[in-house]
Amino acid sequence: MSVEKVTKRTDNQQNFEKFFFGKMAEDERFAFENEFAADYELLEKMRAFEADLIEKYIRGFMDSAEKVKFETHFLKTEKRRNKVEFSRRLIAELRQKTTNEVEKESVWNWFGKLFFTPKFAFGTAFALLVLIFGGWFLTRNLETDKTEIVKNGNSANTEIANKNINLNVETNIFNSNQNTQSNVETNSTKTLEKSPTPTKTPEPKKTPIETISQNPVLALFAGTLRTDGEINELNLPKNASGATFRLNLKTVDYKIFQAEITDGNGKIIYRSGNLKPQKSALNLFVPAKNLGKGDYRINLYGKNSAGKNESAADFQFRVN
């Protein structure tokens, strides 16, 4: 590659980075936009650069400073957040495919390849014949032994052992169902798992598990602690875009509310827009980027007739 080409590429990379992270002055930006509108190749390079950025973000290849820059300057719009979400799903799907294909290939390819080497084809065929014949011979002998065991009346043990295994399988299914139900209120990551149906064979089927991220919902009641004295905890999955808090009110004295979230040091980390109550509750969505691990307080204000905020309720929660 010529020096000129390398220099141009580096310039492009620097420009792209400046462009996507909002570091270009308006004039420079407009000139650059004119350039990519006239040069389709440049536009394609920019889109590829954008896709690389998204991949780096999704796969955790960014350092914390880059991540913050990306979240502040890039994830500004719903459209781009959807783009990131799509890429996340695509990469997960493709990487899952790789694992499956490797598993599939390992046995069959090895078996098939044996026949592609002419030198070993004859030897392999001979070895296979020996194996088949040997297998048949062994199975025949085992069948004879089994008949003898039945004759000795030991089959009852085998049946009991099988029953125990079946019981375990069913208990596991029951437990897994129970866990799923108890997680509904504070579920962090919803795992869509095809629940195995009770089967008479002792080995449970291994079905691929597909994980779909879900934004958790946490119901909170006015006051700081739960009735059992514990703080309400939120398990926020890594890939959730945020969490919804259902704020239950004792009385609804205002038409419009506004919420402020403060961290353990009393610093305001999030301020909502106007919230409208639905019956006696409000739903407040908070982006995941605002919710690191720690304790938080939601201060809820109601707008009075003069449009001023009046303290209405407090809620407390912890992010794990």
Added chain:
Amino acid sequence: MLKNLSKTDFEQFLQTLDSDEDAAAEKYLRLRLSLESFFEWRDCENTEELTDIVFDRVTKKIVEGETVENIEAFCISIAKFVVLEHKRKSLRNAELDEVSDTENFAENFEAEDLKRRNLECLRKCLAQLPEKKRKLLVDYYDTEESTMISKRKSLAEKLELNLNSLRIRISRLREKLERCTKDCCERK
């Protein structure tokens, strides 16, 4: 697309892009993508709608007899005005939006349903891709951070491409899949 124009107006606009019909259509699609990217990177949500507005205005100017020498530059300068108008309008509506943007439970469950549909559609679209292209995508993303560049370079070499061209090829495939998934979800 282009709501306020007649067929003849649009043909006149295409003629400005190129006298050859096919070449004009190709240029139109590329310009459209440039404008959609322009709006997207200017933090606008409704990029398709805004692009239509630009084409509407440019065509109107052409029909009125304005001579356009550099159509791309002309479109981008109109697009810049459209962004400013759009931002002003968005600011005016901000107060109302804040209330209506509030998520509720129903919306949350709808979002989950949408995610499931998205995944189904993505799988369907991946299955529709020719085996060779699907394998290319799988190989491209089958890397860890430490081996990513070297693996992708050797993948590019295998295909007799340079790394940059491979990245562009993957980006095109990714966009194609995104469009396919979006269309599939809208049909469902």
